[in-house]
Amino acid sequence: MEGFIEVTTTESFEPGTMRAVELDGHKLLVSRVGDDYFVTDARCPHIGGPLAEGELNGTVVTCPSHHSQFDVTDGSCLRWTDWKGPVLTIAELVQHPRPLRAYESTVEDGKVLVGPQKPQGAVPE
Template structure:
């Protein structure tokens, strides 16, 4: 059974910011949007890009490698890459679009806690 693990504090983030946190052998992306906090695997499911080095607009994180986009609210893949035409067709055949794994977050005092799924 998974339990909540402290990954950072509310002082570590500000609205519209994100950071990478190490939890055991995993990298977790933590983001603040307004008063809410979000957590997801930090590595892009497309080609393993470091999402914490990407951009955040609202709840949409964009990978710095091929500009894949994911909604941190539910992990939905909004855009698999910014490629087009035949390059996009071949890329999706080789590695079909997958959602970003998201994790449950709760705040206790100033601690940001994440419940990691499998």
């Protein structure tokens, strides 16, 4: 598919798992949900936590650092850290909640391909 680049294969890629890959020095996260594969940035937009070391539940990845949550289908931010009260308020002032960058993806002949960036996902109100 034109404009799409191979980032990994489907071999030994179990449903409900994630894989960190690197493409031209850019760290990407490939998540398998059922038979679908989704590609996002691998670093948390909060302060760069390694999302591949977090948890994937359905389409939601939880960052291992401060437990922000993102939907891997479109990068929407579902939760900005698990901090509460004044700590969260200050954290949001210092750094506004941001979505995760998500990319078009497809599978061809056992290869997961990544394409252009998707429209920006949502952030919590």
